[in-house]
Structure formats: structure tokens, C-alpha cells
Amino acid sequence: MADNDPPRLPIVIKKYANRRLYDTEASVYITLDSLAEMVRAGREFVVLDAKTGDDITRAVLTQIIVEEETRGRNMLPLAFLRQLIAYYGDRMQGVVPDYLERMMSDFANQQVQLRSTVQRTMETLLSPEVSKNLSPAITTGMQEVGRQNLEMMDRAMTLFAPFYRVPDASEAPDVAVVPVAEVGGELSALRAEVAELRREL
Template identity: 45%
Template sequence: MADRKSGAGDTVVIKKYANRRLYNTATSAYVTLEDLARMVREGVDFVVYDAKTNDDLTRQILTQIIFEEESRGEALLPVQFLRQLIGFYGGQMQGVLPSYLEMSLDAFTRQQEQMRGQFSKAFGAAPGAGLLDEAVKRNMAMFAEAMKIWPGFNAAGAGRPAAAPPPEQAAADPLDEMRRQMDQMRAQLDSLSGKKGG
């Protein structure tokens, strides 16, 4: 893939060299993981390629950024969540989990934006820290509720495989069962979003 320079709205190409240095082809400057984390927060889309092999390293670099943030005391991911996440690798749900997590975080982000908009309308300015903290707590509770309907994330079954389905469900196609669970989760998220937004 050829190098692409970034224009307005384009994806920035970052090259990773053998010496582990990261080079931003849009600005023609070396960058750090901290710089890339700032770009993520600012909504700048980027991809990372190995400078020699041209392999896509974006996922690895984003994972490194999360590791760095967690290491410096900016802990965001609960230990139990990390244990459960690791438990899904190699399992039946590995193919479905990424889209589930992405959809859940999208719903969470939409809720945050709605709340900020409501606060702005009500107070004519950015919300106070206490009000925003309360909104975050409510959203986390909504997220936790949504997680309960997904097998394996249920707090009662933490660290253990989900209970076996009833015999009439056991014969069903696993793909149909996953679709049913996704539909159920979507309905739950929609109903929770309706309650919080209303």
C-alpha cells in the first residue's frame, strides 16, 4: 500500500520503523504513543503500518496505548472485565464479541452526548463536575445491565462458562442462538436508552 498523506478528513498514515519509532507521514515528524493517544481523543483517524513489511499494526499500537494508560494509573478497565475478556479468546463467542462491545460502547457514547446536550440546554453551559459524574454512574449502570444479558459477562457466572441451554435450545443452530442473543441485547439497550434519554 502506498503512503498516504493526510488531508482534511483523510486517514493519517503512521509508519513504524525497526527501531520502534513511529513516523507521522502527514506531518513528517516522529510521534510517540502519547501523541497517538491525543490524536484518538481529538477524533483523528489513523492507521499504523510496518515501514518494512507494510503489515497493518494499528490494533497492536492501540492496544499498547491502552496498556500505557492503564500502567500510569489511568485505570479504566476493571480486573474482572479483563479476566472475562481473556476468557473469550479462542472460545465460540470470539467472533461475535467485538461487534457486541463496539455496539455497547457506541450506545454508551450516544448516551453521553445526549446528556451533555440536555445539560447544555438546561444550564446554558457545560455541566458541573458533580452532575456529569452522576450521568457517568447512570451510564455505567446501564452498561452493566446490558452486559448481564450476554452469556459469560453475567456477574453470577464470572469466571465460569455460561450455563448449558435447555434441551430444546441445545439442538438449535449456534449461529441462530447468537443472533437471538444479539437481538435480545439490542432490545435491552434500546429500552435502557429510552429510559435514560426520556
């Protein structure tokens, strides 16, 4: 899309009582998989209840996640899911959405930077000067790629850290809380792997 082109409006998807989804832009019925592909392609859409007109986008996106998880494409740790559920109705509930959105945005930016670094490294290796600059290019480029990878792993380790906490005395005893010792062991193991990667660079 050119810089002077107007921004594309979100596609309006209507969901009917029989759970069928209708793409009003393409005038076709689609599936949850179709919506998942739209998300991956960066195409914005809103899902409206065909009868009431209510915006049910959040519920449908959640349904897509459930579908992916049931297919064995597990990405959400059980500990994270349990603690996330525990935050519903908690005094921290209002903070969690902004925190998750910010952390996922940072993680996505790290991915973009890593891809850019890899691309620059490959362009350097394939340049006409490769014959005389091969060794420095490989060394510098791969060190940068390794550094970016380590930064991403460090950020990934801290992504879910705030969700592992010891409950306050005032909290209900049946709130699902991940054992701190268990989480600490997992984080220690991951940090050890990161340290080993640093030594290899």
C-alpha cells in the same frame, strides 16, 4: 470542516523496527501519547509496519491502552480482562467484538445526550426570561439531567454483564471465570446506589 469539504483521509503512521513512530502527514516522529491525543480529537489514522507494510493499528491501539493502565489510569476491571482473555479461542469470540463496539457506541451516545441536556439547561438559566422562569427551569432541567445520569448508570451496569457466566461442563477447568456471587454482590450494591439516586430526584 464544511459540509461540501471532502472527508479527511486517515493519517498514515509508520512504525520502524526501533519502535519509533513517524507521522507521514506532518513529517515528524511522534509518540504513543501523540496517537492517544489523535484518538481523543477524533482524528483517524492507520499504523503500518515500515518494513512489511502490514496494518498494525490494532496492536498499537492496544499498546496505548496498556500504557494508560500502567500509569494508574485504570479503567478496565480485572474481572473483565480475565474473562475477555478467556473468550479468545472460545466459540463466542466472533460475537464479542460486535457486542463491545455496539455497547461502547451506545455509551458514547448517552454522553452526548447528557452534555446536550446540561447545555440546554444552562442556556435556559442564563436566558432573559430567567427572572420569571427560574424555578421551573431548574426543576425540569435538573430532573432531566438526573434521569440521563441514571440511564447511563443502568447501561453501564449491563455493559459487562454477559461476560460473567457459569462455564459449560465441556469447557476447560482452567478457564478464568469470575465467581457469580461476587459479581452479583457488586451489581446489587450499584443498583442500590441507583435506587437511592432515584429517590433523591
